[in-house]
Amino acid sequence: MDIKTLKGFKDYLPKDSLIRIHIVRQIFSVLNSYNFDLIDTPVLEYSDLLLKKSGDETEKQIYRFKDNGGRDVSMRFDLTVPFARFVATNISALKLPFRRSQFGKVFRGENSQKGRYREFMQFDFDIVGEDTFRGDAEILSVVYYGLEEIFLNFIEGINKKFIIHYSHIGILNSFFEKLGLKEKSIFILRNIDKIDKIGIDKVKEALLLEIEKEAVDSILSLVSLQGTFKDKIQALKSILGDNESIKRVEDVFQHLSLLKIQDSFNLNLKISRGLDYYTGIVFESEVFGSNMGSVCSGGRYDNLVSSFSNSIQKISGVGGSFGVDRIKDIIDLEKFSYIKIFVTKARSKVLIVNLDSALQNYYYELATRFRNHDYSKVKNISCEVYFKNKNGKNIKEQIEYALSKEIRFLVFVGQEEYKENKMKVRDLTKKEELLLSFEESINLIKCNEKLLCTPF
């Protein structure tokens, strides 16, 4: 019998889950500090709702079927469309502006490759019911701090690992209008979005099928603008004059500068997301040397929520989505092994070695004291008693077990230690052993934990 997972789906072993949980925890912690509120929506929804705002390509990839009651249902393929539906459904219970966070699995039957799966986890965040540069900048700063926490930029000596590319759909649209190409806007944006994937020459070919050479050249020259932020803004102003979208980008940049994080952002007019619901700021995030596409993308959408209900007037929103499982794949790369080490060693685990058959009960009493050291759970210790007991003959097996589970501390209590109310604590990392009291053990183990716990 075949006992495999489906193609494009995969099991998460403990070492994989540790990384995934690290990513979720760091994002959650940042969103928490911004007062974002967690929500959830179902994995299954009515197909006509989910497909309302998907493109043709999405429609081909969706898991869609009839349920036992004959309903046409689909599994969610992202968390943005369900969120727009959520706002429309629950509008009377929400106080605007509403800051939403949500994480969960989404499903797309696309061709699987590294960084792309048919089931993957996303962590979304949005502010709806507000449309100023402050909202845009809050979202962009969440992207920055989220990635900073995930890639542990606060550890000394870790260089910048990522850059956030951003643009404003309105800038290109103003330009298209100037060229008399307003009605070709979506066609052009979708092609520009492919420049980094298929190269500028192929995009040029595609554009030339519907647009004159002169216009194509000027569009491609505009989106390829180089230089500092100031240079680019100056160039744009000289072409487009006074322009609301340029003003918005300048304001956002000023806010990011206030937080001293502007150097991690790159105004890049090639970014257009290729989705027709974005109407303002758009962004993508690149981890240097990962070659796996954007790890956090999003933008502002003016009409997504109102498209679900005639009775709802325009509610502007801005938000983004961290690709949790894609980030996990990136952390699996050799160059990010420092994160793996950090996360694996973050929590010091204890194995109480099973030495003496007469002390079985004592071992479990001791484990319970470690586990419940205090109710705050900041100071409790992860601990287990080795199950098998062959009267101390199998210590090698027990050490192997500890090593396989990344357990750092072994606790030995024989009759002698038991009588003295002490224990031998062996640190497998430092390769040293000390005779300690219970309180001393707690202190030793805790002072070796690098990562303090974070709120979930």
Place this chain on the structure above:
Amino acid sequence: MDIKTLKGFKDYLPKDSLIRIHIVRQIFSVLNSYNFDLIDTPVLEYSDLLLKKSGDETEKQIYRFKDNGGRDVSMRFDLTVPFARFVATNISALKLPFRRSQFGKVFRGENSQKGRYREFMQFDFDIVGEDTFRGDAEILSVVYYGLEEIFLNFIEGINKKFIIHYSHIGILNSFFEKLGLKEKSIFILRNIDKIDKIGIDKVKEALLLEIEKEAVDSILSLVSLQGTFKDKIQALKSILGDNESIKRVEDVFQHLSLLKIQDSFNLNLKISRGLDYYTGIVFESEVFGSNMGSVCSGGRYDNLVSSFSNSIQKISGVGGSFGVDRIKDIIDLEKFSYIKIFVTKARSKVLIVNLDSALQNYYYELATRFRNHDYSKVKNISCEVYFKNKNGKNIKEQIEYALSKEIRFLVFVGQEEYKENKMKVRDLTKKEELLLSFEESINLIKCNEKLLCTPF
């Protein structure tokens, strides 16, 4: 257009998510302290794998369909069968005994009612590759500590909120054998399992269809045994004599007594779980006054893993499953409102009131300082700046916003406070206002947080 969720599916608003996250966090924290390792498996699997160990009733409820590649796939209906498949698939990468934890959504197209949904979250935990009373007792103690943390038993004055009923399938099976009814075992167990749902009279009727009256009477009298643990064991021994299953139950009880938690356990022979893969200890958990069925159930299964692979010899496992969303519904009951209050007030949130249009940048600098107070994230503070700015005219609107979001502290900075490098901090709970420095504000806000953060 209909913008509803599917029948039996629901949205989680922030107040619902807070409770769900509380439940997940408390269970996670306890499992962490026991060295359980987190794993994950896909929502979708091959139907023949998932249906291998389901009953007829499950088969009717399952979401099963053909994917775009023509594969017969199903959405998982629990986390136990996928875990058995996981162990069979990944056996070479796992070091036994393996302590597994996993949480996620499962799907059953059953008739929805309070406490029962078509999509719901479970939190599972198992120890596989070990078969002693210590393993059984570790699992039962996780149930106890998990529920204790969820229902906040550590708060003074909170009485016991739950009881864990347990039994051993082997005891009844020995009795059936004695009665010459060994081959009727599954039939009898499934009926006994229904006593609490449909009443003993209806169960008796059902049993009488296939079994003689005398045997039925003696079975029903056995499963209705009353008295202390000692009384019950004595009665069982007088009927069955020396018996491995009784010995196992005694050992488990002794271990629970060691931890001084035995009073929250009730040996109850009516518990049989009605699933044919359980072969040893079985348990269910009842929250007093909830009337919503078991919130954490499980047991020992000897042959579940090996049923997935001919090449794998018997791997015994024992585990359980917290019904996260059912517990959430119970916490929604009036009598558990103390948990809601505790969880809602646990994290002190801050709103920086938007008073002065000249101080916009300063407000965001201040928010950033609150948010990043230190990198440990134990001490950071959840904070936002109110977006709209009408030059201080809309303070009432801002206070309403704060109240609707359970924000406790308002921070006011006008020109005067700005010049003095101070802020007015208004505590909406205590209804008092103080003029403080930044550091003093941090201390005030933090000392009002009841719940320390917990590891995720």
